[in-house]
Amino acid sequence: MPTFSSGFAAKFPFALVQRSNSFPGHLTKFPIFSDKKHNRQNLTNLSVCLLNSRSNQNNHSASTMEEINGLEFDTPFSSETKDEFSKELEVAVKAVHMACMLCQRVQERLVSETHEANDQQVHSKDDNSPVTVADWSVQATVSWVLSEAFGSENVSIVAEEDVEVLSKASSADLLKNVVKKVNQCLAKAPLLGLEAPSRPLDMREVLNAISRCNSRGGKSGRFWVLDPVDGTLGFVRGDQYAIALALIEDGEPVIGVLGCPNYPMKKDWLSYQNGYRRLLSRLTSPTSEAYAKGSVIYARKGSGKAWMQTLLHGDKKFVWPNSARQIKVSSIGNPAMATFCEPVEKANSSHSFTAGLAHSVGMRNQPLRLYSMVKYAAIARGDAEVFMKFARTGYKEKIWDHAAGVVIIEGAGGVVTDAGGQPLDFSKGIYLEGLDRGIIACAGAGLHEKILSAVEDSWNSSSL
Numbered sequence: 001m002p003t004f005s006s007g008f009a010a011k012f013p014f015a016l017v018q019r020s021n022s023f024p025g026h027l028t029k030f031p032i033f034s035d036k037k038h039n040r041q042n043l044t045n046l047s048v049c050l051l052n053s054r055s056n057q058n059n060h061s062a063s064t065m066e067e068i069n070g071l072e073f074d075t076p077f078s079s080e081t082k083d084e085f086s087k088e089l090e091v092a093v094k095a096v097h098m099a100c101m102l103c104q105r106v107q108e109r110l111v112s113e114t115h116e117a118n119d120q121q122v123h124s125k126d127d128n129s130p131v132t133v134a135d136w137s138v139q140a141t142v143s144w145v146l147s148e149a150f151g152s153e154n155v156s157i158v159a160e161e162d163v164e165v166l167s168k169a170s171s172a173d174l175l176k177n178v179v180k181k182v183n184q185c186l187a188k189a190p191l192l193g194l195e196a197p198s199r200p201l202d203m204r205e206v207l208n209a210i211s212r213c214n215s216r217g218g219k220s221g222r223f224w225v226l227d228p229v230d231g232t233l234g235f236v237r238g239d240q241y242a243i244a245l246a247l248i249e250d251g252e253p254v255i256g257v258l259g260c261p262n263y264p265m266k267k268d269w270l271s272y273q274n275g276y277r278r279l280l281s282r283l284t285s286p287t288s289e290a291y292a293k294g295s296v297i298y299a300r301k302g303s304g305k306a307w308m309q310t311l312l313h314g315d316k317k318f319v320w321p322n323s324a325r326q327i328k329v330s331s332i333g334n335p336a337m338a339t340f341c342e343p344v345e346k347a348n349s350s351h352s353f354t355a356g357l358a359h360s361v362g363m364r365n366q367p368l369r370l371y372s373m374v375k376y377a378a379i380a381r382g383d384a385e386v387f388m389k390f391a392r393t394g395y396k397e398k399i400w401d402h403a404a405g406v407v408i409i410e411g412a413g414g415v416v417t418d419a420g421g422q423p424l425d426f427s428k429g430i431y432l433e434g435l436d437r438g439i440i441a442c443a444g445a446g447l448h449e450k451i452l453s454a455v456e457d458s459w460n461s462s463s464l
C-alpha cells in the first residue's frame with residue numbers, strides 16, 4: 001500500500017488507478033491524501049496505481065525523484081498480479097536476507113578481532129584470492145534453502161566456491177566453524193517463513209550443499225548463479241560487500257537479488273571507503289538513524305521495476321513481501337553533475353583509463369570507489385550515474401560478478417552493456433565470453449552513448 005508525504009500529495013493531487021490487470025484497463029482518478037488512513041481506504045483492492053505526473057517521469061527534478069523513491073509499497077506483487085518466477089523471487093530474496101544476517105555476524109567478529117585471529121579466519125585460494133568462513137557458509141545456506149524449496153533435483157547452481165580447501169585434513173576446525181554458522185543461520189529460517197532443518201546439518205550435508213553448486217551454466221535451461229560474498233576484500237576490511245544471487249533461464253538473467261549489508265541509508269556515507277565501519281561508529285551512535293544500514297535489492301526481468309527492503313533486525317518476522325520500496329535510477333543526464341563508480345583496486349580496473357573517459361565526457365566529480373556489486377546497487381538506487389570496469393587484458397569476467405546487478409539496474413530503469421554497446425552474454429558458461437573491453441552501466445541512455453563513444457575515441461591510444 002503506498003503512503004505519500006504531504007509534499008508529494010501537494011505535487012501530485014491524484015493517482016490514476018486501474019481496477020483490473022488488463023493494462024491500461026479502466027483507469028479511475030483517485031485523490032491522494034497525505035495520511036495513510038485515507039489512502040488505505042482509497043486504494044484497497046486496486047491492483048495497479050499509475051502516478052499522474054504532470055511532467056514526464058524520466059524528467060523529474062531531483063526533489064521529485066527523491067519523493068518518488070521514498071514511496072513505500074508493501075505489495076510489489078499483489079495476489080492479483082502473481083507473475084512468472086514469483087516463487088523463485090520470494091525464496092531468493094529470503095535466502096539472501098538469511099545470508100546477510102550470517103555475513104553481518106562474521107564481519108563483526110572479523111573486524112573486532114586481533115590480526116592474528118583474523119589470519120585464521122581469512123584463507124587463500126589457489127589464485128591467491130581471499131576466502132572466509134562466510135563464503136562457504138553462505139553458499140551452503142543458499143544451496144540448502146533453494147534445494148528445500150524447489151527439490152534438489154530441480155536446482156542447478158553456479159557458484160564461486162568449491163570444497164577443495166575445506167575438505168583438507170588441516171581444515172577440520174574451519175569446516176566445524178562453517179557447519180556451526182550454517183546451522184545457526186538455518187535455525188532462523190522460520191523468521192522468514194521458511195522451514196528450518198528438522199535437526200542440525202552434519203559436516204557431510206554441509207559439504208554436499210556446497211559442492212552441489214557445480215553447474216557450469218550454459219545457453220539452455222534454468223540455473224542459479226551465486227556469489228556468496230562478492231568483494232571479499234571489502235568484507236575482510238570491514239567495508240562494502242554484497243551477496244549476489246540471480247536466476248538465469250535460457251541464457252538470460254530473469255531474477256536478480258543483491259544483499260548489501262553495509263549499504264548506508266545516507267548516500268553521503270557511501271564515499272567513505274576503507275574503514276567505513278570504524279568511521280561510522282566514531283561519528284554516530286549505533287542507535288542513530290544514520291547508523292542504520294543494509295538492504296536487499298531485487299528485480300524481475302521485464303517487470304520494469306526494482307525494489308529495496310531494509311535488512312531484518314533481531315527476531316522481527318519477515319512476511320513476504322514485507323515492506324519493499326521501489327527504487328529508480330538517477331534522472332541526472334548532465335555529465336557535469338554525474339558521479340561514476342568503479343572498483344577500489346587498480347588491479348581490477350584501470351583507474352587511469354576511466355579517469356580519462358570521465359574527463360572527456362565532462363564528468364567532474366570524484367569517482368566513487370566501492371568494493372563489490374554494491375556499485376550496481378548504487379546505480380539502481382540513484383546514488384551514482386555511471387559504473388565502469390576495465391579489467392586488464394586477458395582477465396575474464398565471471399557471470400556471478402554481474403548477473404544479479406544487470407537485472408536490478410535494468411529494472412530500475414538503467415542500461416548495462418559491454419564497451420561495444422552489446423548486452424552481457426550469460427549463456428556461454430561461467431565467463432562473460434566475448435565481452436568487448438569492459439563493462440559500462442548507466443542511469444540513462446544519453447550518458448551511456450557518450451561514454452561508449454569516448455571509449456571508441458581513446459581505446460587505441462590507451463595502454464589497455
Ligand SMILES: Nc1ncnc2c1ncn2[C@@H]1O[C@H](COP(=O)(O)OS(=O)(=O)O)[C@@H](OP(=O)(O)O)[C@H]1O
Nearest residue numbers: 229230231232343344345347348370371372391395
Ligand atoms: N584481476 C582482476 N580483474 C578484474 N576483476 C577481478 C580480478 N580478480 C578478481 N576479480 C573479480 O572482481 C571481483 C571484485 O570486483 P570489485 O569490483 O569488487 O573490485 S574491488 O575489490 O573493488 O577492487 C572479485 O569478486 P570476489 O572474488 O567475489 O571478491 C573477482 O571475481
Ligand SMILES: [Mg+2]
Nearest residue numbers: 227230231401
Ligand atoms: Mg565476486
